[in-house]
Amino acid sequence: MAFFIDNPSFPAGLKVIAIDHDITVLNTIEDMCNRFHYQVTKCNTASDALNLLERKDCFDVMLIDPHMPNMDAYDFVQHVTLQLNIPVIMMAVDFTTSSIMKSIQCGASTYLTKPLVEEEVKIMWQHVVRKGVTENKECEIVESLVVQECRKRGREDDKVSKETNAKKARLSWSPELHQRFLWAVNQLGLDKSRPKMILKIMDVPGLSVGHVASHLQKYRIHLKRSADETKPGKKKTKWSDSSQAEWIDQNRNDDFLAKWIDCGAGSYLHNLMA
DNA sequence: CGCTAAATAT
DNA sequence: CATATTTAGC
Numbered sequence: 001m002a003f004f005i006d007n008p009s010f011p012a013g014l015k016v017i018a019i020d021h022d023i024t025v026l027n028t029i030e031d032m033c034n035r036f037h038y039q040v041t042k043c044n045t046a047s048d049a050l051n052l053l054e055r056k057d058c059f060d061v062m063l064i065d066p067h068m069p070n071m072d073a074y075d076f077v078q079h080v081t082l083q084l085n086i087p088v089i090m091m092a093v094d095f096t097t098s099s100i101m102k103s104i105q106c107g108a109s110t111y112l113t114k115p116l117v118e119e120e121v122k123i124m125w126q127h128v129v130r131k132g133v134t135e136n137k138e139c140e141i142v143e144s145l146v147v148q149e150c151r152k153r154g155r156e157d158d159k160v161s162k163e164t165n166a167k168k169a170r171l172s173w174s175p176e177l178h179q180r181f182l183w184a185v186n187q188l189g190l191d192k193s194r195p196k197m198i199l200k201i202m203d204v205p206g207l208s209v210g211h212v213a214s215h216l217q218k219y220r221i222h223l224k225r226s227a228d229e230t231k232p233g234k235k236k237t238k239w240s241d242s243s244q245a246e247w248i249d250q251n252r253n254d255d256f257l258a259k260w261i262d263c264g265a266g267s268y269l270h271n272l273m274a
Numbered sequence: 275c276g277c278t279a280a281a282t283a284t
Numbered sequence: 285c286a287t288a289t290t291t292a293g294c
Contacts, residue, residue: 170284170288196276209276214288217278 004060005132011125012037017052019043019064020091025114029063032121046071053084060128062088065114066103074106081107082183087127091116107179171211180204181215190223222247 007013016038018029026042033040041059043049046068062080066073077088087109092099100111109127112120173181184201185193195213202212226247 173287194277210289213277214290217280218287220278 005129009037014038014125014128015058015060016040016124017043017049017059017062019049019062019068021045021065021068025065025091029116029121032116032118035118036122038121045069046076049076053080059084059086061086061124063091063116063124064088066090066092066099074102077103077108078106078183081109082180085131087131089124089127171207173215177202177204177207178215181212181219185216185219219247 004013004015014033014036016029016033018026018033018040020026020029021044023044026044030040030042041052043052047070049064049068049071064073064077066077068076077090080086080088088107090103090108090111091114092103092111093114095111095113103111109131180202181198184198187201188194188197193216195209195216198216199207199209199212
């Protein structure tokens with residue numbers, strides 16, 4: 001991506017993957033992309049898309065219709081945004097609030113309605129840039145916990161620890177980190193989730209097993225609370241539905257992994273587990 | 275060691 | 285209070 005942006009001919013050469021069941025739509029997109037010298041790869045089936053990404057072909061940005069046959073596009077988009085870390089642009093015929101909500105919540109960079117207009121295609125590289133910027137910020141945040149802030153431990157051991165006293169800051173679980181955490185838990189299944197494996201799947205530099213273990217403990221407590229809440233005839237719990245909403249993974253799906261395997265993907269997970 | 279629950283700190 | 289870290293015990 002950095003290579004792409006540093007390229008003097010800038011947005012020319014943008015590598016686009018377009019996924020849509022409708023060939024006509026793909027051809028239209030291809031025409032527009034060619035006009036701006038973007039390299040476009042067309043896919044009209046879920047398995048084609050998965051195979052292309054499986055081969056580690058790299059793309060700068062993905063266009064996808066959320067209503068693909070034989071595929072849960074939202075889970076797919078979540079995978080692409082978190083693991084491949086490229087922006088995803090949804091393109092659908094409807095523009096209901098719930099559709100847009102689902103798309104953005106699973107990580108899409110923006111939501112467009114079909115048919116796409118040329119200007120939208122022309123400037124879609126902005127999402128690549130934005131993704132890179134926020135990514136860097138995220139790295140800084142995580143790195144900062146290695147070098148920053150101090151704790152008032154010990155009295156005279158300042159000499160002893162000397163220049164090594166880079167005390168770590170308290171880790172803040174940003175929404176991005178938490179989403180990544182949820183993603184990892186989803187891959188493993190809640191019951192099979194263990195801190196070490198979660199950490200491996202999250203693959204966030206600077207993050208420790210202890211961090212994940214702590215977060216997992218908190219996460220389980222929140223889940224238990226919300227479960228207990230819905231069951232018995234609880235009166236008016238003061239925090240009923242608002243505060244814990246973001247803790248719940250609305251995409252939770254028990255046979256999620258199975259679906260991926262059926263689609264021919266998911267081998268990256270197996271590689272991790274080996 | 276790894277994991278979790280509990281205690282402790284911010 | 286909520287949340288992150290540390291500790292204790294399995």
